[in-house]
Amino acid sequence: MSISNLQSHYGFTTMPFGRSIPVQALHPHPGHREAVARIQWCVAQRQTGVITGEVGAGKTVAVRAALAQLEASRHQVVYISDPTIGMRGIHTAIVTALGGSPAFYSGVLAHQTASLLAGELDERARLPVVVIDEAHLLGNTELESLRMLTNTGMDTGSHFALLLVGQPTLRRRLKLAVLAALDQRISTRFAITGMDLPETADYIRHHLKFAGRSDTLFSDDAIAEIHQASRGYPRAVNNLAVSALIATYASNKAIVDVSAAQSAITENSE
Template structure:
């Protein structure tokens, strides 16, 4: 009975359920790329931001775009340029001013020689240092002959959007082309989500509707938490040789998550 392919953190992108809010987020990110702009996607932890980024990456024409994914807890300006230069196959200098010139030259070369544009994605951007947020303005002002040669996407928790609204970052906030805040799943979507994941392991729906409603209530519709609860329910069912996740199964599992 155990669902080997269901409720995993990183299932293949083709196995992801296409929900309205995820389709909207993906559409906005693609618009940002098409317009060579600056975008922000926010959402609480576990809302599916990483899955959307993986889907975005998989959908890109690699002959036209270079996807640069950056996730660093200490992303000071030098670290930012160093990581971008790594994607651009350039050995970074130890001096920030020199790194900026390397960056400009490499992006121009990428465009002129290969007709490719970098897409710079910074994840967990709610933790960016102040000096790095201000540096974003100079990344965005990088233009040759009035043509922008890159797209920049910040991804993070809801407080990222609040931070960018601060007066000290007004110049950066004004440059935002599009922003999207991911919303949690409703009860119907939670049922659809669980059913979809079970289908990945060729299993029929093992969670009655009233149990799904309780799962939705407990998880607030956050996909990552739904995955955890359902996975533990399947383990409980396996150990107790049960065919359905009834309320007793669910309450045993929920008791492990309540501290």
């Protein structure tokens, strides 16, 4: 069975529950809206922010939605998806994104990074927005180095916005005494939790409507099963919903019922 067969069977104009959904069509459930608002405030105030959540909670999706609304001519986004490249790798990524040629020596490179971040705002009137995804993988030394980048002066604001995005362990680690100086610099922090049942139901219907189906395709019982198994986390909801659609197609049924949802849950738990 191909995706085109599945799409044709249900009369979808596009496949629902995929990653390719445009930013403007994302489902605005409360946790997502709150995260986007916090990120936007962090950027506007040139502050350090922390967004945490379990795997699949929608952290990166919220970041993508918030950054998409920034005025491109006034912001320079530096997105680092893999912080295991170390502090030298992070400095190099920032310098390269800002049009510089990274220095060889680490000490010089750190100074170069700070200078380019300041220059981007002071000379080009563009605010750098440094986003580090999977930030729970950063070591204490690297987190402290990031704090030093924001340490531009006693009374002056930072020359850039810093956003750390990661799993809940990041939030807990920042409370360690060794990271107290960084923790005190964090102006906004938000933990994205799973959706409740009504929000999950609305999420599923929103994606189906975007794909061209405004009628009832998932039964209430099926949605309840998917919600319970996914704990309301969007990525798990997506995976289970697609599997339930496939199970329904294979059974030659018109509605995704509770048996299709249970089949999807079993398949995804193996």
